[in-house]
Amino acid sequence: SNWSVGVPAADVTALNDGTSTISVTVTTAAGNSGSATHDINVDSSVASISFDAISTDNVLNAAEKGQDLILSGTSTGLTAGTTVTVMLNGTAYTATTDATGNWSLTVPAADLATLGEADYTLTASATNSTGNSTSTTANLLVDAAAPVITINTLAVDDILNATEAQADLVINGMTTAQAGQTVTVTVGGINYTAQVQADGSWSITVPASAVSVLTDGNTVITASVSDIAGNPATASHNLTVDTAAPVVTINTVAGDDILNTTEHGQAQVISGSATNAAPGDSVTVTINGNSYTTVIDANGNWSVGVPAADVTALQDGTSTISVTVTTAAGNSGSATHDVNVDATAPTLAFDAISTDNVLNAAEKGQDLILSGTSTGLTAGTTVTVMLNGTAYTAVTDASGNWSLTVPAADLAGLGEADYTVSASATNSTGNSTSTTANLLVDAAAPVITINTLAVDDILNATEAQADLVINGMTTAQAGQTVTVTVGGINYTAQVQADGSWSITVPASAVSVLTDGNTVITASVSDIAGNPATASHNLTVDTAAPVV
Structure with missing residues (x-):
């Protein structure tokens, strides 16, 4: 005979993971009983699975896309040997868990080659031995396209002339690499770095000290950057360094560089040559404030005609001809040449x-x-x-x-x-x-005198504690300087319109004069430089009588 009972869901849910025993007892009408037991295993835990970082940063650049890709991860609740299935771009790849739940598999480079520039979702799924399933996802950005980097025109025209070679050189450009990426610019074997800005621009400044040592000729400047995925890009740009200034020569004018009366009334030709210059480079000739322009010919020579009216306007004496040659690179060279005009009285x-x-x-x-x-x-x-x-x-x-x-x-x-x-x-x-x-x-020396000091040329104890006025007269001109020396210290005064002069010795200097004779000197030079000196004795007597 069969039997069955229904166990409510709430009772089933209350069962704990592990072994649960079912006990069954059947009792007949006569009162006889029979029993049996049966064990069931409860496994209600959920398995889990996860990805390790893919290619370290979940981004696949061009170099990484060209080689096999290892996908790996961890799991819980899966017994060793459980199959893990990973889906990438519609293709399934399988791995098995080891005793610790780890798993890994390899995606061939040939499969990666078919991936376009996109953000892919990878899924990993597995089912444990009790039928519990788990899955997870990870994102993989395929960014194998190299960024673009460009270098803008340098020094206006990609030519560095002598003036520009003594100043800082700004090098800038654009790139499709992300903002914050580092651009490395190499100039003359030295590296400089810049950060990519939000608009894709970048800029570095080469200091004048490094620019000035670049040698004439072609200098290749390189700029390199990698995008956030690690894809590199490099650009190069040619800079012509041309710092050689033209050397200008001016020929003799009018046969002897002298314009006589006849030549002073005629048109004149000024000519010369230049090295470090090319045909067509500009020449500016200036004389007496007038400028005339021409260009270098195929042989490196130049000449201009100065109209008779301009020649006649030249004043007697030396007139300087200034010639400046400017090359296409912007380098200038100048020379001057003197001509003598002798058309009037010397x-x-x-x-x-x-x-x-x-x-x-x-x-x-x-x-x-x-x-x-x-x-x-x-x-x-x-x-x-x-x-x-x-x-x-x-x-x-x-x-x-x-x-x-x-x-x-x-x-x-x-x-x-x-x-x-x-x-x-x-x-x-x-x-x-x-x-x-x-x-x-004016060879006569001036006269200088010193007036009586301290009323009687004697400095007593009271007077020695006060300022001392020293004055006198001189025949030196007003405004000349009188130097008075008292106790080794110099004092100066200006000669007044009436010939008088005066200085004041402060009490602090008077008080340190020692008892006895002090010689005071006063010296002056007239406007012609003739000197005069006077001396005057001052008796210092500060000893009080003892009564």
């Missing part, structure tokens, strides 16, 4: 005589050099100088300068007066010129 001028046109006693006692300048006088022209009825001669040098010496013996005959010195000369074309200069002879 000129003469004195330099300052004895620095201030005043001869003091010391200067009167030594030889005197008279010198000056001239225009329109060729080298070797005689200049005649007259002083106090005596003639002295000099010759001009190549620059028109001249100098001569008046002996001290001649100067000794000069009295205290203002003398007119004249200079005259005649140039090679017969044009004469003359000029004058004044020379004041």
Whole structure:
């Protein structure tokens, strides 16, 4: 006979994991009983499974996509040997758990090659021996496309000229790598780094000290970056370093670099050449504020015509021609050339005589050099100088300068007066010129005196505790400096309009003067530099009588 009973779900749920025993007793109508037991195993625990990090960061870059990929993970509630099934892009891969629940499998590189640039969801599932199933997922981003990096034009035109080579060089560009990635730029064997900005831009600055040592020629600059997946990209950019300045030569003008009266009224050609320059490079010629432009010809030569009106406007003397050649790289080279215009009378001028046109006693006692300048006088022209009825001669040098010496013996005959010195000369074309200069002879030393001190030239105990006024008179000019020395300390005063002067010695310095005689000196020089000194005795008597 069969029997059956229903056990409510609540009672089944109350069973604990492990072995549960079922006991059954059957009793007949006669009262006889029979029993039996039966064990069942309760396994209500849930198995679990998880992925380890895939390729360390769950991102597959180009290098990782080109090799086999190991997928691994852990589990709980699965006995050793349980099959784990992993699905990737519609393909199933299997592994078995080991005694600790770990599992791993290999996805061939050939399968990975079919994966596009996308974010893939991997699933892993398994069923334990009691029929409990578990599954989990993991994301895998396939990012095998290399980023793009570019370098912008350098130094405006990809040419580094001499001026630019002395300044910082900014190198920048764009990249598709993610913001925050590091860009490494190599210039002249030195690496510089920058961070990718939110807009994909990057920028580094090469300091002037590193730019200046780049050698002329082609310099290859490289910039490299890796995206967040580790895919690298590199760009290179050529920078031409051209720091050689043109060397400019200016030919002789008008045959001898002198414009005479006839040439001064005619148009003139200014010409020359340049090295380190190419045909077509610009040439600017400037003279007397006027500029004329041309270009270098195929032979490296250049020339410009200066109209007669501009030549005629040149003043007598030296006119400087300035020529600047500028290359396509922006390097400039300049040269100057002097021409002498001799179309009118020459000129003469004195330099300052004895620095201030005043001869003091010391200067009167030594030889005197008279010198000056001239225009329109060729080298070797005689200049005649007259002083106090005596003639002295000099010759001009190549620059028109001249100098001569008046002996001290001649100067000794000069009295205290203002003398007119004249200079005259005649140039090679017969044009004469003359000029004058004044020379004041002031060889008399000034006089300086010191007034009575402390009423009676005696400093008593009371006076020694107060300021001490020291004053006097001098014949030196107003504004000259008087230096007074008291007890080894110098004090200064200015000569007033009436010739007086005054200084105050503070009480702190007066009080330390020792009893006895103190010599006070006052010195001054007049405007011509003649010195004078006076001394004055001051008796210091601070000892109180003992009564």
